[in-house]
Structures are given as C-alpha cells and as structure tokens.
Amino acid sequence: MVDRDKIQFDLIKLGSGERILRLTEPQSGLSLEKKLAPADAVVRQKEKLLRAFEAALARVELATA
Numbered sequence: 489m490v491d492r493d494k495i496q497f498d499l500i501k502l503g504s505g506e507r508i509l510r511l512t513e514p515q516s517g518l519s520l521e522k523k524l525a526p527a528d529a530v531v532r533q534k535e536k537l538l539r540a541f542e543a544a545l546a547r548v549e550l551a552t553a
Contacts, residue, residue, distance in 0.1 A: 492538075492542070494513065494514060494515065495511055495512070495513050495538070495541065496511070496512045496513075496514065497509065497510070497511055497534070498510040498512070499530075506523055506524075506526075507523070507524045507526075507530075508521050508522065508523050508524065509521065509522055509524055509530070509533065509534060509537055511537060511538065511541045513541075513545055516545065516548060518541075518544065518545060518548060520537065520540065520541045520544065522537055
C-alpha cells in the first residue's frame with residue numbers, strides 16, 4: 489500500500505504562465521503530471537490527480553505482486 493505522505497508534489501510555472509502539477513512516488517519512481525486548468529481551484533485539481541495517481545500505483549503493485 490502506498491503511503492500518501494511519501495508522494496511528492498511539484499507545482500511548475502511555465503514561461504507562458506501555465507502551471508503543471510507533478511506527483512512523484514520516490515520508491516517506485518512513478519510520476520504523473522497534468523497541466524492545470526486556470527479557471528479551476530488548484531486544490532480540487534490536486535485531489536483529483538492524487539486519486540488517479542494512487543489508483544495507478546495500486547495497479548503497479550498488483551502487477552508486480
């Protein structure tokens with residue numbers, strides 16, 4: 489099972505003003521990034537991406553078990 493506290497979050501601002509949110513799990517090396525929608529709250533987008541990331545990590549764990 490993945491520990492939520494170990495997932496790293498990076499908020500990257502591009503030169504064009506757009507922002508990318510990157511989630512990384514250091515043990516597996518798996519990362520997921522998505523361009524953020526400027527009209528939506530960052531917190532809501534972060535939680536949605538975190539749920540998708542945790543599901544992907546769970547699939548990886550099942551595949552390697």
